[in-house]
Amino acid sequence: MRFLRFQQGGRVGLAVDAGEGFRARFDGEPHYPGDVSALMRMDEAQRARAIDALREGLPIDADAVACLPPCAQPGKIVCLGLNYHDHAREFDSEAPSYPAVFARFASSLVGHGQPLVRPRVSATFDYEGEMAVVLGSGGRHIAEREALDHVFGYAVFNDGSIREYQMRTTQWTVGKNFDGTGAFGPWVVTADELPPGGVGLTLETTLNGTVMQHASTDDMVFGVARTIALLSEAMTLEAGDVLVMGTPSGVGYGRKPPVYMKAGDVCEVSIERIGTLRNRVVDEP
Numbered sequence: 001m002r003f004l005r006f007q008q009g010g011r012v013g014l015a016v017d018a019g020e021g022f023r024a025r026f027d028g029e030p031h032y033p034g035d036v037s038a039l040m041r042m043d044e045a046q047r048a049r050a051i052d053a054l055r056e057g058l059p060i061d062a063d064a065v066a067c068l069p070p071c072a073q074p075g076k077i078v079c080l081g082l083n084y085h086d087h088a089r090e091f092d093s094e095a096p097s098y099p100a101v102f103a104r105f106a107s108s109l110v111g112h113g114q115p116l117v118r119p120r121v122s123a124t125f126d127y128e129g130e131m132a133v134v135l136g137s138g139g140r141h142i143a144e145r146e147a148l149d150h151v152f153g154y155a156v157f158n159d160g161s162i163r164e165y166q167m168r169t170t171q172w173t174v175g176k177n178f179d180g181t182g183a184f185g186p187w188v189v190t191a192d193e194l195p196p197g198g199v200g201l202t203l204e205t206t207l208n209g210t211v212m213q214h215a216s217t218d219d220m221v222f223g224v225a226r227t228i229a230l231l232s233e234a235m236t237l238e239a240g241d242v243l244v245m246g247t248p249s250g251v252g253y254g255r256k257p258p259v260y261m262k263a264g265d266v267c268e269v270s271i272e273r274i275g276t277l278r279n280r281v282v283d284e285p
Contacts, residue, residue, distance in 0.1 A: 001051075002275075003036050003153070004187040005072065005111070006065040014039070015062070016054040017187075023057040031057075035072040036188050037240030040136050040152055062186075067112040069184040070155055071134060076241040077104040078231060079130075079159060081172065083246025084219045090249040095221045099230055104159070104244065108177045109184045115282040116160055117180030118263060125181065125261045125281070128159035128247035129205035129213050129269035131198055133224055134188050138238040147228035150237070153190045154198050156277040157244050158183040158205075158269050160261075163253045183269075183279045184242075194273055197224040202272040203248060208265055215248030217271075 002017040006024070014033060015024035025032040031053035033039045039050055081100035082088045088095045110116060118125040136152030160182045166175025176182075195201070198217055205213035222230070227243060252259040261267060263283040270276040 001190045001193070002187045003039070003070060004062055005035050005068045005070045006060070006062075007068055008060065008065045012068065013060070014054065015057070015060055016051060018055055022060050022062050023055055024060045025054055025057045035070065036134060037071040037074045040134065040239040067114070067186050069106070069109045069111045070188045071106070071184070071240060071242055073106060074240050074242045075238045077106065077244065078241065079104050079176065079244040080222065080227065080246040083221050084215060084248040085221060086215065086219055086249040087247055087251070088221070090251070090254040099222050099227060101231070102172045102176060104182060105177050108179060109182045110180055110279065111184065112186035112277050112279070114183070114279060115180070116158070116183060116261070116267065116279045117178070117284050118261060118281055119162060119178045119181070120284045122162050122164045123260060123262070124163040124253070124258075126161045126163050126252040127205055127207060127212065127261060127267050127269075128161060128251055129203055130157040130159050130247050131201070131203065131217055131245045131271055131274070132157040132184060133198070133243040133245060135237055135239055135241045135243070138236060138241065140232055140236045142229055142232040142237070144225050144229035147225040148191070148196050150228060151191045151224065153188040154194055154274055155185060155188045156269050156271050156274055158267060158277055158279065159244060159247060163260075183277050185277050186275050189274050199223065201274070204270050205250065206268045207259070207261065212252070212259070213248050213250035217245075219248060220245060
């Protein structure tokens, strides 16, 4: 199944595609469940009823609506840095022995088809194609062998980075959280439609049609199960949390000369069997 959060005619909706096309419920209507994170916070019986209600909703054309980030208010967005072996080499770094973790905030995100915003204070706006994981259940001290049971689904993510600000301090938070610089979508694909842990999938990023990143998710240093287990040693993971699994080599910062996004550029991130996240770049007014 695929879950799409969108806006149409001034109304926000959530839609599900179980193989027969998307059907939706809208905010303010009976049986509207909220965003994907809200759906994940329901117990199993409530969630099943909510999905059944979505499947009985109005049909929509996914190409004719404005897509929104699938999770509007996740409790946490936890991102991994240098989590592909080839990306670590690109930065002349050793692969980390423990995940390099930083936080991203929902206020920095846009959906598929919405503009990515290059801030007026910097010209170092870089792309990072990544796979995102949406948790269907949480917990503390989750065993690695059980970790994938906590995954609801997967999506595509562009962890757009303002490199000039990211590199000003040892903490990356500011450079990763300018408004409108990250993209998330176009939908969430449930885990049962993909290989366990999303392994063996091709990830590709193009800028204006030119391939900039091309890799397999097999190259991740810390896979999904291992990441969940390690993070849950420190924090209680919750249903609806989003984990962003890092980017492969080919980012603009690592090129000679560097290649950064500018107004008018179109960046696409595709992950096999999940989808393509497409965004045009605009300058901040």
